[in-house]
Amino acid sequence: xxxxxxxxxxxxxxxxxxxxxxxxxxxxxxxxxxxxxxxxxxxxxxxxxxxxxxxxxxxxxxxxxxxxxxxxxxxxxxxxxxxxxxxxxxxxxxxxxxxxxxxxxxxxxxxxxxxxxxxxxxxxxxxxxxxxxxxxxxxxxxxxxxxxxxxxxxxxxxxxxxxxxxxxxxxxxxxxxxxxxxxxxxxxxxxxxxxxxxxxxxxxxxxxxxxxxxxxxxxxxxxxxxxxxxxxxxxxxxxxxxxxxxxxxxxxxxxxxxxxxxxxxxxxxxxxxxxxxxxxxxxxxxxxxxxxxxxxxxxxxxxxxxxxxxxxxxxxxxxxxxxxxxxxxxxxxxxxxxxxxxxxxxxxx
Amino acid sequence: xxxxxxxxxxxxxxxxxxxxxxxxxxxxxxxxxxxxxxxxxxxxxxxxxxxxxxxxxxxxxxxxxxxxxxxxxxxxxxxxxxxxxxxxxxxxxxxxxxxxxxxxxxxxxxxxxxxxxxxxxxxxxxxxxxxxxxxxxxxxxxxxxxxxxxxxxxxxxxxxxxxxxxxxxxxxxxxxxxxxxxxxxxxxxxxxxxxxxxxxxxxxxxxxxxxxxxxxxxxxxxxxxxxxxxxxxxxxxxxxxxxxxxxxxxxxxxxxxxxxxxxxxxxxxxxxxxxxxxxxxxxxxxxxxxxxxxxxxxxxxxxxxxxxxxxxxxxxxxxxxxxxxxxxxxxxxxxxxxxxxxxxxxxxxxxx
Numbered sequence: 001x002x003x004x005x006x007x008x009x010x011x012x013x014x015x016x017x018x019x020x021x022x023x024x025x026x027x028x029x030x031x032x033x034x035x036x037x038x039x040x041x042x043x044x045x046x047x048x049x050x051x052x053x054x055x056x057x058x059x060x061x062x063x064x065x066x067x068x069x070x071x072x073x074x075x076x077x078x079x080x081x082x083x084x085x086x087x088x089x090x091x092x093x094x095x096x097x098x099x100x101x102x103x104x105x106x107x108x109x110x111x112x113x114x115x116x117x118x119x120x121x122x123x124x125x126x127x128x129x130x131x132x133x134x135x136x137x138x139x140x141x142x143x144x145x146x147x148x149x150x151x152x153x154x155x156x157x158x159x160x161x162x163x164x165x166x167x168x169x170x171x172x173x174x175x176x177x178x179x180x181x182x183x184x185x186x187x188x189x190x191x192x193x194x195x196x197x198x199x200x201x202x203x204x205x206x207x208x209x210x211x212x213x214x215x216x217x218x219x220x221x222x223x224x225x226x227x228x229x230x231x232x233x234x235x236x237x238x239x240x241x242x243x244x245x246x247x248x249x250x251x252x253x254x255x256x257x258x259x260x261x262x263x264x265x266x267x268x269x270x271x272x273x274x275x276x277x278x279x280x281x282x283x284x285x286x287x288x289x290x291x292x293x294x295x296x297x298x299x300x301x302x303x304x305x306x307x308x309x310x311x312x313x314x315x316x317x318x319x320x321x322x323x324x325x326x327x328x329x330x331x332x333x334x335x336x337x338x339x340x341x342x343x344x345x346x347x348x349x
Numbered sequence: 350x351x352x353x354x355x356x357x358x359x360x361x362x363x364x365x366x367x368x369x370x371x372x373x374x375x376x377x378x379x380x381x382x383x384x385x386x387x388x389x390x391x392x393x394x395x396x397x398x399x400x401x402x403x404x405x406x407x408x409x410x411x412x413x414x415x416x417x418x419x420x421x422x423x424x425x426x427x428x429x430x431x432x433x434x435x436x437x438x439x440x441x442x443x444x445x446x447x448x449x450x451x452x453x454x455x456x457x458x459x460x461x462x463x464x465x466x467x468x469x470x471x472x473x474x475x476x477x478x479x480x481x482x483x484x485x486x487x488x489x490x491x492x493x494x495x496x497x498x499x500x501x502x503x504x505x506x507x508x509x510x511x512x513x514x515x516x517x518x519x520x521x522x523x524x525x526x527x528x529x530x531x532x533x534x535x536x537x538x539x540x541x542x543x544x545x546x547x548x549x550x551x552x553x554x555x556x557x558x559x560x561x562x563x564x565x566x567x568x569x570x571x572x573x574x575x576x577x578x579x580x581x582x583x584x585x586x587x588x589x590x591x592x593x594x595x596x597x598x599x600x601x602x603x604x605x606x607x608x609x610x611x612x613x614x615x616x617x618x619x620x621x622x623x624x625x626x627x628x629x630x631x632x633x634x635x636x637x638x639x640x641x642x643x644x645x646x647x648x649x650x651x652x653x654x655x656x657x658x659x660x661x662x663x664x665x666x667x668x669x670x671x672x673x674x675x676x677x678x679x680x681x682x683x684x685x686x687x688x689x690x691x692x693x694x695x696x697x698x699x700x701x
Contacts, residue, residue: 035532042536050548169677171628173635174669177655181662280538287543291632295655305544306636309551321548325539332539 028340043325048096105319115319126300130285137227145235167229173291176222190217193297219296239270275339279332378681389498393417396488398459402452458485460492460645489645490667496646500630501623507565509619512572520580521603537570555641564626579611613690624679
């Protein structure tokens with residue numbers, strides 16, 4: 001951001017965007033942050049609609065669905081009270097927003113604990129796993145994709161692309177079953193059930209960490225490979241496009257070394273679009289975690305959702321749905337802010 | 350990774366992988382896709398517990414043919430009303446008198462029919478063996494194709510319709526409508542698709558229609574974003590101005606001038622979306638929350654295999670291969686479509 005004393009007047013919306021350079025980024029960020037408010041209200045509204053448009057009401061005895069396991073009479077009354085079904089809709093919706101804002105979803109039917117406590121102890125493992133896998137994926141993707149792009153059309157490039165296309169077509173739960181079969185059962189290298197060993201409590205700090213990582217290797221691999229297979233062709237294509245740009249040719253023409261052009265000119269412009277994809281990856285990974293966590297008996301968000309659906313634990317279900325959407329909303333916001341800080345062009349869009 | 354967004358950049362594998370008109374990859378994908386669809390359409394003619402043609406007590410009957418067409422809307426109602434003949438099962442395949450004969454489908458077992466011993470290995474009678482409840486694996490695979498193809502195609506048609514309406518409204522009207530539609534898209538994109546689908550499945554309950562509805566109503570966001578962007582960029586073009594100048598109405602411009610341009614890229618996203626829908630449905634069925642355990646599905650077969658993975662790992666081969674092939678087919682066809690519809694990716698020449 002260069003400041004040239006000539007353009008210091010207050011920007012108006014009809015100005016040439018390039019004229020309000022200094023205020024551009026803050027203007028954009030403020031707008032972007034304010035825009036999350038209607039989205040947040042929408043998320044809350046949608047969950048509200050989902051629970052209240054259900055046949056009958058959430059408190060109706062048998063809501064249909066899976067089997068005969070309806071809601072017991074005691075829970076029925078608690079539900080009526082909890083969702084204030086006798087109050088007018090507007091009041092109910094207002095209360096629901098307040099509950100979400102205070103992160104208070106009442107008590108779980110299964111064990112009477114507060115829902116927020118139940119959810120939070122399950123959110124940590126999933127979020128830590130998800131974000132560490134994303135970091136590992138990026139560490140793998142960037143060098144591989146860069147190598148493929150710089151040797152585009154070559155044999156190695158074709159092998160990498162073919163492997164990505166093939167891997168991406170394997171569903172994670174199929175891959176997970178293969179891993180359990182080969183690495184878990186036949187070779188017995190890694191445990192494939194739960195997050196801790198039976199003697200976890202007796203271990204010291206370092207052993208505990210190793211134990212946790214051991215239990216997360218297989219499920220982590222199942223999350224990792226589709227990410228890599230999706231991102232490598234993406235980064236490779238972006239990089240190929242950047243390599244064709246004039247400024248890269250100009251950099252070479254100025255006599256800069258190949259290494260410097262690639263690291264200073266090509267890579268930053270390649271990695272910026274990668275940021276935006278993050279906003280799409282997080283919900284996909286969270287959604288995919290349900291089957292994987294059930295498969296590996298891994299105590300995370302996805303398995304909690306599955307368990308509460310089987311138990312008809314409505315407070316937990318609604319809390320999980322809202323929370324997952326809010327996490328994604330937060331990630332998207334952070335990504336957009338980072339993107340605006342990294343790329344001046346966005347602020348004027 | 351199901352439900353990854355394919356709108357802005359999909360598996361962009363350039364010309365490095367030979368996916369052009371004449372490559373064996375494209376042809377293979379087309380042939381396999383056609384195979385899947387025809388297996389789905391004619392599943393009862395391939396594997397069913399009723400004969401295709403039979404003569405029973407002096408009259409001819411076509412029970413499997415009737416069952417093939419009983420799913421088609423209008424004809425189906427008529428067929429079901431006429432109460433199709435059921436071959437009595439007690440002497441179905443063995444004891445036939447001289448006047449009775451039956452022409453059976455190649456696999457003479459239904460998908461839910463417990464006919465033989467459990468976990469039989471592959472043999473002449475059961476080409477892929479039987480599962481833990483003595484059901485023929487190949488018959489289940491064939492009827493599972495039916496569910497997967499139906500869910501894939503119908504849910505994406507629904508998603509395409511919703512996406513075009515919402516994205517088109519946003520792009521065409523702009524202003525407040527655009528703002529509302531964009532927020533709607535944003536809200537839907539915030540929910541991990543599988544979470545929302547699971548929650549709604551609790552209310553809707555099991556069934557193919559429910560799965561189609563839920564997947565269709567959650568997977569339209571990428572299409573809506575795409576259509577919106579196409580409409581916005583085309584709205585400013587000269588031919589739209591020209592249409593306006595000779596007095597074309599708004600809906601005429603939207604349908605005749607803007608929509609055709611948006612349909613082609615939508616088709617690409619839909620092709621990839623079929624793969625996502627198949628994966629979502631298989632995932633739901635794996636959890637036991639999808640179509641219902643009484644129907645044969647690929648996901649359900651995988652679950653059965655998972656439950657006895659230590660004793661009979663061979664059971665997982667058939668559904669794994671089916672899911673993998675169908676997803677790969679959709680990806681290759683989608684990539685092929687994208688390349689032929691995107692002028693910047695034409696062979697050898699670049700417009701830019």
